[in-house]
Amino acid sequence: xxxCGARAPPPIAFGQSTxxxxxxxxxxxxxxxxxxxxxxxxxxxxxxxxxxxxxxxWDGLVAGQEIDVNGRDRLVGATDVEELNWLKTxxxxxxxxxxxxxxxxxxxxxxxAVKRFARHFGVAFQTxxxxxxxxxxxxxxxxDVLKDGSKATLVSLFGANRAHxxxxxHLAHADEALIESGVDAAPIxxxxxxxxxxxxxxxx
Amino acid sequence: xxxCGARAPPPIAFGQSTxxxxxxxxxxxxxxxxxxxxxxxxxxxxxxxxxxxxxxxWDGLVAGQEIDVNGRDRLVGATDVEELNWLKTxxxxxxxxxxxxxxxxxxxxxxxAVKRFARHFGVAFQTxxxxxxxxxxxxxxxxDVLKDGSKATLVSLFGANRAHxxxxxHLAHADEALIESGVDAAPIxxxxxxxxxxxxxxxx
Numbered sequence: 001x002x003x004c005g006a007r008a009p010p011p012i013a014f015g016q017s018t019x020x021x022x023x024x025x026x027x028x029x030x031x032x033x034x035x036x037x038x039x040x041x042x043x044x045x046x047x048x049x050x051x052x053x054x055x056x057x058w059d060g061l062v063a064g065q066e067i068d069v070n071g072r073d074r075l076v077g078a079t080d081v082e083e084l085n086w087l088k089t090x091x092x093x094x095x096x097x098x099x100x101x102x103x104x105x106x107x108x109x110x111x112x113a114v115k116r117f118a119r120h121f122g123v124a125f126q127t128x129x130x131x132x133x134x135x136x137x138x139x140x141x142x143x144d145v146l147k148d149g150s151k152a153t154l155v156s157l158f159g160a161n162r163a164h165x166x167x168x169x170h171l172a173h174a175d176e177a178l179i180e181s182g183v184d185a186a187p188i189x190x191x192x193x194x195x196x197x198x199x200x201x202x203x204x
Numbered sequence: 205x206x207x208c209g210a211r212a213p214p215p216i217a218f219g220q221s222t223x224x225x226x227x228x229x230x231x232x233x234x235x236x237x238x239x240x241x242x243x244x245x246x247x248x249x250x251x252x253x254x255x256x257x258x259x260x261x262w263d264g265l266v267a268g269q270e271i272d273v274n275g276r277d278r279l280v281g282a283t284d285v286e287e288l289n290w291l292k293t294x295x296x297x298x299x300x301x302x303x304x305x306x307x308x309x310x311x312x313x314x315x316x317a318v319k320r321f322a323r324h325f326g327v328a329f330q331t332x333x334x335x336x337x338x339x340x341x342x343x344x345x346x347x348d349v350l351k352d353g354s355k356a357t358l359v360s361l362f363g364a365n366r367a368h369x370x371x372x373x374h375l376a377h378a379d380e381a382l383i384e385s386g387v388d389a390a391p392i393x394x395x396x397x398x399x400x401x402x403x404x405x406x407x408x
Binding site: 015017018020021022023024025027028029031032034035036042043045046047049050052053054056057058062065066069070 | 228269
């Protein structure tokens with residue numbers, strides 16, 4: 001889970017037990033908010049709740065955190081690291097994008113394109129994050145530098161050059177999927193560019 | 205939150221981080237299960253999700269745990285202890301009963317009676333738990349003895365006799381509400397009697 005750059009993360013600011021309870025309260029509230037979206041069809045609300053449950057639960061974010069906290073030493077190759085990145089970051093990127101597509105009433109083909117966009121965008125983001133971490137560029141993607149320094153990442157496995165190429169490829173695939181999805185691409189591209197601004201400056 | 209008598213509780217058996225992640229996964233799964241109850245009307249499923257969210261969130265169980273963990277020394281009187289008991293135990297008793305009543309398709313009057321039953325039953329259960337804790341009767345209501353020994357409880361505030369009378373009164377009110385609700389009382393009474401069997405033996 002992300003830290004907060006200059007601000008102390010909640011476990012330090014408020015104590016661990018309060019931070020954990022706050023996380024549980026916020027997660028619980030998310031389902032309450034979804035359930036009470038009165039302007040959204042009931043079937044859609046239920047679909048959103050299922051999506052969020054799958055993304056966060058034991059096949060999603062929780063699995064990623066468990067591996068990250070207790071199973072890092074068992075990550076031996078690129079497949080393991082990619083799986084961890086998917087569980088820790090990718091599932092939530094995809095779930096967030098998919099929920100937007102469902103709310104928008106898109107058909108399954110367009111939803112699949114939106115999910116593909118989010119998946120590639122998520123991998124690119126994670127790789128850029130690892131590269132910035134390697135370079136020690138403080139908090140540019142919103143997390144603490146060298147926090148992941150001792151952990152196996154795609155950068156430590158493949159080297160910075162190949163990781164950089166991979167990042168660019170995933171950004172290109174994300175853009176293709178964005179076009180295929182038929183959504184208004186301009187504001188999304190602007191968002192992507194803003195998020196990758198510091199990374200692009202460091203890797204022209 | 206309850207411990208497990210003879211078995212080691214999850215934080216000891218599996219480590220704290222895994223236990224916390226398991227709790228988050230299970231809570232998240234609960235919302236996923238509610239959302240996918242295909243034989244239940246969509247509006248009812250959404251109502252169940254809202255109920256669970258309210259019961260667990262920052263006005264419910266999470267608030268109770270926060271007070272229990274970080275605010276016990278600020279509990280000064282019976283009202284504070286009753287509020288804590290309500291948040292830590294009562295809200296979930298009532299939510300569980302209310303969800304059953306909603307699933308059963310009861311009207312609001314009957315649902316209110318079911319909730320009243322659960323509220324009185326919850327207070328009686330908590331008081332009996334505190335009394336057994338005082339007497340050192342191991343794990344009879346399913347938790348570790350003397351775990352609450354140093355904490356303010358209704359028993360420590362009022363003494364065992366008044367707490368015992370209060371427990372009996374709440375059980376009587378629970379039974380009245382049960383009759384008012386119009387549900388088949390026999391199996392519920394049997395459940396209550398089974399849960400209070402050891403307590404009744406200790407307080408004839």
